[in-house]
Amino acid sequence: MAAQIVATESTTVDLGPATALSCRECGHRVPLGPLFACEECFGPLEIAYDFSSYDTEELRKRIEAGPANIWRYAPLLPVPADVADKPNINPGWTKLVAADNLARELGVEAGKLFVKDDSGNPTHSFKDRVVAQAIEAARAFHFTTLSCSSTGNLAGAVGAAAARAGFRSCVFIPHDLEQGKVVMAAIYGGELVGIEGNYDDVNRFCSELIGDPAGEGWGFVNVNLRPYYAEGSKTLAYEICEQLGWRLPDQLVVPIASGSQLTKIDKGLQELIKLGLVEDKPYKIFGAQAEGCSPVSVAFKAGHDVVRPQKPNTIAKSLAIGNPADGPYVLDIARRTGGAVEDVNDEQVVDAIKLLARTEGIFAETAGGVTVGVTKKLIDSGLLDPTKTTVVLNTGDGLKTLDAVAGTGLTATIRPSLESFREAGLA
Ligand SMILES: Cc1ncc(COP(=O)(O)O)c(C=O)c1O
Ligand SMILES: [Zn+2]
Numbered sequence: 001m002a003a004q005i006v007a008t009e010s011t012t013v014d015l016g017p018a019t020a021l022s023c024r025e026c027g028h029r030v031p032l033g034p035l036f037a038c039e040e041c042f043g044p045l046e047i048a049y050d051f052s053s054y055d056t057e058e059l060r061k062r063i064e065a066g067p068a069n070i071w072r073y074a075p076l077l078p079v080p081a082d083v084a085d086k087p088n089i090n091p092g093w094t095k096l097v098a099a100d101n102l103a104r105e106l107g108v109e110a111g112k113l114f115v116k117d118d119s120g121n122p123t124h125s126f127k128d129r130v131v132a133q134a135i136e137a138a139r140a141f142h143f144t145t146l147s148c149s150s151t152g153n154l155a156g157a158v159g160a161a162a163a164r165a166g167f168r169s170c171v172f173i174p175h176d177l178e179q180g181k182v183v184m185a186a187i188y189g190g191e192l193v194g195i196e197g198n199y200d201d202v203n204r205f206c207s208e209l210i211g212d213p214a215g216e217g218w219g220f221v222n223v224n225l226r227p228y229y230a231e232g233s234k235t236l237a238y239e240i241c242e243q244l245g246w247r248l249p250d251q252l253v254v255p256i257a258s259g260s261q262l263t264k265i266d267k268g269l270q271e272l273i274k275l276g277l278v279e280d281k282p283y284k285i286f287g288a289q290a291e292g293c294s295p296v297s298v299a300f301k302a303g304h305d306v307v308r309p310q311k312p313n314t315i316a317k318s319l320a321i322g323n324p325a326d327g328p329y330v331l332d333i334a335r336r337t338g339g340a341v342e343d344v345n346d347e348q349v350v351d352a353i354k355l356l357a358r359t360e361g362i363f364a365e366t367a368g369g370v371t372v373g374v375t376k377k378l379i380d381s382g383l384l385d386p387t388k389t390t391v392v393l394n395t396g397d398g399l400k401t402l403d404a405v406a407g408t409g410l411t412a413t414i415r416p417s418l419e420s421f422r423e424a425g426l427a
Helices: 056-064 070-076 100-106 127-140 153-165 179-186 199-210 226-231 234-243 260-274 295-302 327-337 346-360 366-380 398-405 418-423
Strands: 004-008 011-014 018-023 045-049 095-098 113-117 145-147 168-174 191-195 218-220 251-255 284-290 341-344 390-394
Touching: 045 226, 056 070, 056 234, 070 234, 095 234, 100 113, 100 346, 100 366, 113 234, 127 145, 127 153, 127 218, 127 226, 145 153, 153 168, 153 179, 168 179, 168 199, 179 191, 179 398, 191 199, 199 218, 226 260, 234 260, 251 260, 251 366, 260 284, 260 327, 284 295, 284 327, 284 366, 295 327, 295 341, 327 341, 341 346, 341 366, 346 366, 346 398, 366 390, 366 398
Parallel strands: 113 390, 145 168, 145 218, 168 191, 251 284, 251 390, 284 341
Antiparallel strands: 004 011, 018 045, 095 113
């Protein structure tokens, strides 16, 4: 099955069923390589596949017999067939939690609300999924240094994956991120550089570095390896459907920073339908942003096709991308599926983090607070149907954003005596 594709005159790559890069805008195709923009129209390049030889039932059995991580879906990803044998942090197959307590609080019908808890990945965010794909492309294209521009979680995921796979890593973040994110990014021994500016400044700097001799041999997972990286988010769609018994959910609520994750979840669902692995039926995708960085939500509500950049100011720093690359595609998907894009303010983010923790025992980072908060707002406004199967994504771990819930702590401090315990009113 593995296709041998000549990527450049000097490079032969084996990335399994991936056959080419295809422009999302004009469909122009080029061989697989470390490219991200169409030479004809500057549109984003995506992976094209050949799935034509797959038999639905054989594929389903092969997936179900696969490892309890994203590599069970290797036949649907741009990775070589022997990917599971390579040094990798093997993310995925995280829990789909039946969130009945949260459902009760939000007025959702019993048995209909689920939280896909991606804080359970090796570096505690969904970013391990995308980095796992990018690292296979980095190997195929003989890069020696792995890099990225990051709002925090991606930096940690790159650091860990590079350490395990034997790459050098040098990653770039805004200089003022949460301490939990900084430590998580630095602990794996790679280089971590803080840039004086916001994420959009960091990203611009990385684009310059790619074009400079100083960046030669560097694979930027979310820039020149972006087509491969982005495919990792499809595994969230695959897992959700498989965990629901090979069924599509009716509604999904997904956080948005660049919008890559949301667009690839949609791509993953479409692939499962085309492959016959799930029954075709309508589903709605809802996007979630923080009010302090809500360029996609603002455009959605105004009925615009163009996303006007914002200067972010929110505690949800992982989602603080003011100029989201995939913003217009998110708008398309929300409108095409009958979903919506909504935002919540920082106070609602904190309330939602506490609500999820108190009802389901899941401690989400601010991005999860955004998603749960938006879910509540969409139910209250009638846009999200509380009688339909709904999956809410928690994409990161609350231990990395402790500052957001500062003040949460001891109920009381007492002497080690029953008398003191009673005095504190705890008996
Ligand atoms: C925890 C978390 N959730 C969601 C996202 C959004 O990802 P995307 O840029 O693919 O929209 C990010 C991005 O950094 C993140 O860190
Ligand atoms: Zn094009």
